[in-house]
Amino acid sequence: MRVTQGCFSFLPDLTDDDILTQVQYALEKGWAVNLEFTDDPHPRNTYWEMWGLPMFDLHDAKGVLMELEACRKLHGDKYIRLSAFDSSHGWESVRISFLVNRPPHEDGFRLERIAGPGRTQRYEIRGYGLDRPEGARYR
């Protein structure tokens, strides 16, 4: 199973040189790059853990890659996403977001069906890894 969140999940995994080109693009637009990680990639899990603050004052793409390397050292068994934030009026949100690290094995999700009235069913999506505690899910 491959989680296909983010902008480039259908391409072969990006190399660091690939990532550099995209970071450079974001920085040239004046966006703040941000790194986040999680071991709960549920599609509705909005708040991944932040790897420090968004890098508002970092304008060097290589610097971002160094942060990513440091993040991978500690959280290489998790999902890491790189996003870029645009603070200009009328947007004030994320402009681009893509995965830059995946766990060695992706567990995927179980679809639970709960019978409702009539023919309705309620669906619940549960990451298989969630049975283990946070931090120990992809070890």
Add this chain to the structure above:
Amino acid sequence: MNVQPSQTVKGKDRYKSGVMEYRKMGYWEPDYEPKDTDVIACFRVTPQDGVDPIEASAAVAGESSTATWTVVWTDRLTATEKYRAKCYRVDPVPGTEGQYFAYIAYDLDLFEPGSISNLTASIIGNVFGFKPLKALRLEDMRLPLAYVKTFQGPATGIVVERERLDKFGRPLLGATVKPKLGLSGRNYGRVVYEALKGGLDFTKDDENINSQPFMHWRERFLYCMEAVAKAEAATGEIKGTYLNVTAATMEDMYERAEFAKELGSCIVMIDLVIGYTAIQSMAKWARRNDMILHLHRAGHSTYTRQKAHGVSFRVIAKWMRLAGVDHIHAGTVVGKLEGDPATTRGYYDICREDFNPMRLEHGVFFDQPWASLNKLMPVASGGIHAGQMHQLLDLLGEDVVLQFGGGTIGHPAGIAAGATANRVALEAMIFARNAGRDYVNEGPTILAEAARSCTPLRQALDVWGDVTFNYASTDQLDFVPTPSVAG
């Protein structure tokens, strides 16, 4: 052409019983300076042979505001000068004999706050059947800030839609389920599941899928939402399917929309043919219920396509942004349906910008402020395929839903493969653009490179790579950009 001075008759002579020319009744005021709060309309007027263009334009002002065919004394009980629409400018259409652009200003008090129905009942009401005109077309409107602020605007808007879907930095991908009529609910859901699992973000009901003998609406909703949930579990991504809630009555539409919500759908859809009031009702419902609202512009070509008569689509786009839908079909340029690049660009700007400057070369006649109203996501649908990805990205930008119906479902290796082909083509193109490549010119190369590691994309390019729809547009612009001297 503002050569004829005002001929407004003043005093008691103005109200003598009988018929008086419109330009003498105060509907032609060439010295009038529109107020910031006026609604302004630009009409293309084609007078009957022998009818003076100023008189014809004054008549349009009159018939779309206070006038009737004869003088009435009851005008004197009102502040008539305020309520009379004023034609203040008439220009011959460049290069077209017998047609004129008439600019007409309307006082804000003529309109009910927040009501498209009221606005349109005046502006495109009786006047379009007026005998002294051969044809009449509403080209554009300037909606004053004060009026814009009385509307809700898009229920969700582009930014919040992206936040809810957790999808940033690329166009969204969709497909309309085909064949549009005849599938059972169970078969229909199969198409939804395959397309979403294969890589699309959305699938879509077509405009005429409501509740027919071959598939009643609850069957469709139940199977579709099973497909959505299953595709979400298979990909870890948020997926959606536009459930068309268009129905005979408002009560039916609310019932269907409520059921879609109960089943966990993030989006519902309506057709333009339900009418402006119903659209506004559904937009308010969508805002109250955290729902994205997709609008299919079914029926618009009956009045938007012909150049001499009707309403330009840019006006419909403005009304729909006010009315509060989140998605609107706005043309593809390269696909099978009407639309040249510059005109379509004008529509897209109306949907997505916070301020539209006047740009005659895009068909935009007025500065238009949007007062931070949410942005409306344009949808490109109809005869587009993966081989055009570089052109689509260049012409339509990033905040758009690209819908490949045939281009997904008609894939030789199946629906999921078709979806994957489109998604890979899109991601490869975005990556190349961001990496600084000349993606417009290198587009075919970029696609061929991506196809090396993606068989479905290679198959798609083999089947559709050369398909184009090159026909002259019926609705072409009257203004060509003046080449700059320095250029």
